[in-house]
């Protein structure tokens with residue numbers, strides 16, 4: 001199946017033609033999807049809007065991003081680059097080295113300080129050992145959690161947990177059940193799903209969950225409904 005280069009400039013989704021792996025219909029994408037698609041030079045990801053997500057910009061303005069930032073599943077890097085340009089120290093991780101290469105190129109073009117963001121390949125479905133004991137004040141999960149099927153979501157959060165300082169936070173943007181049928185995107189999650197994932201037993205406290213939107217040309221409306229959650233690491 002060929003993947004057409006998609007026009008992301010109009011923001012309406014009118015030019016978005018999903019490839020066969022992007023018709024998820026409520027299921028999580030495979031890990032191969034990310035690895036294979038980013039390797040294609042002409043592929044524009046459905047989440048690639050060429051700038052930071054507007055909800056991240058809002059969260060930053062509201063002071064929700066504190067201290068050193070770990071951007072997990074950073075993709076083409078615009079969120080991390082935005083935060084670095086605002087003066088944060090940012091470490092940005094992704095499964096795909098091709099995604100990180102795109103991010104590093106954008107970072108250079110944006111003129112961010114040397115090695116900030118620091119881009120690093122890492123698979124969050126495995127324990128991340130390459131940083132030793134290092135921990136971050138804030139982890140940003142912008143559309144990563146919903147990329148994993150439910151069983152793997154617990155594994156991911158187990159791996160994320162030691163990377164966040166006690167008293168630090170996760171800022172989460174993740175698909176919600178407010179997205180109506182027919183639905184072609186990744187799994188929709190209820191508030192109860194988040195409560196189950198971020199339980200005190202697992203070492204988290206869900207402090208705030210509110211409805212928000214995530215910009216993506218993959219939706220006809222240009223946005224996907226998400227939960228905007230703030231989670232305390234106990």
Ligand SMILES: C[S@@+](CC[C@H](N)C(=O)[O-])C[C@H]1O[C@@H](n2cnc3c(N)ncnc32)[C@H](O)[C@@H]1O
Nearest residue numbers: 034047073074075094095122123124125142143
């Ligand atoms: C939906 S995209 C979101 C990208 C970016 N955070 C944004 O909001 O524009 C999810 C990203 O997570 C990455 N990813 C998927 N599985 C991962 C894993 N196991 N470990 C680290 N990153 C992963 C993908 O390569 C992809 O870039």
